[in-house]
Amino acid sequence: MLIHLAAALQLAATPPAPASYMTICAKSAAEARELARIRFIALDNDPSAQTDFESGEKARQEIERMRDALDAGTPLPSPYKGAAEYAAASRGNPDPVVSELLMRAARDAFSRTHLTAALRNESWAAGLSVRAKQYAYSSAGALECGLDADNTRWLKAQVATRGWFLKSVDGDRAAGAAWLLVQHADRDPAFQKAMLDLMAPLAATGDVERGAYALLWDRVAVREGRPQRHGTQGRCNGGRWLANPIEDEAQLEARRTAAGLPPMTAYQRRMDTLCPPSSAPTSR
Structure with missing residues (x-):
């Protein structure tokens, strides 16, 4: 089995400020990928390990490309269509606070669609082995590990000043x-x-x-x-x-x-x- 996300991320119990929190997450994502690579190549006596690592890494890169496309407002295919619709609504909303809310929801939906893609063998997960999918999924999750905490901080501040949406x-x-x-x-x-x-x-x-x-x-x-x-x-x-x-x-x-x-x-x-x-x- 690959190293699970919870084992790869050793975050402090009290989250630091948003910027440093996301820096820790990105650092952990790189560390998780390296640990998985070592696991594939050094610890597995399976000749398919290198192939699985390479295909999983390509899938991870595809997820990152889709994340960039989401931020740019580019339509995404199923099963990420819902996330892309939030992003499109964000770009078309004149209220800067509502626009940011919609973009945060887009990133939330995007991050939670990876599991759907993996289970349905769609998008980046099509044709991958279970091991390769787990690598790509865990790596993407590590990069997004600060998303919920950052969204919560932001939403609390908005509700305190303007009330519920x-x-x-x-x-x-x-x-x-x-x-x-x-x-x-x-x-x-x-x-x-x-x-x-x-x-x-x-x-x-x-x-x-x-x-x-x-x-x-x-x-x-x-x-x-x-x-x-x-x-x-x-x-x-x-x-x-x-x-x-x-x-x-x-x-x-x-x-x-x-x-x-x-x-x-x-x-x-x-x-x-x-x-x-x-x-x-x-x-x-």
Whole structure:
């Protein structure tokens, strides 16, 4: 097995300032690639190791080229289309704060699409061995390791000065982008909980999507060790997605319908496609 991302990154418990945090991540990405290269060549007695390393390195470079294209506003193919749409909306928005919000959401979506590409054998992952895909995926993840923390810091500052991003004021896509950033602010659960409370009346009036509020409600509940209400949070195990405990399951479909979420059976099928064929328990 290749060296996992968590083992390759030895970050301090308290994140430093944004610039130095991203510098640490980039340094760790280079170190992770070198460790993987040594693992391939020096520790594996597999004659295909060099080939896998070279193809994995080419895939990593392709991910970096796509990241540059995203920043330039260039359309990207499936499965990165959603990230590119955020980037295009960013370039076309006259409000500099909303524009930055949309670009941050684009980079968030881009970073989380690598796993989808790997599982579906699409884009940079097409035709790669499992070992080569793991190398490319881990290397890309190491480079992006400071993204969530930086986005959380930025969003907290914006909410403190202007309040939450509203559908009626900032548009549907901006409101969705703000939710995406707080949904992934897992390093700051107190902030997630505070934003959940802030979003509650806005979801009731339509300024926040009910489904987005439901997803964050479940995420906060699971983090606090409580049953979720909408069945949106779970983990991969043995190639299947398993929902975390749900309160009053008899009313689950009614709550999902009220939140504008699809039936649980459809959601289960979709989430199953995001789980490796066989895996140790992994939160998603």
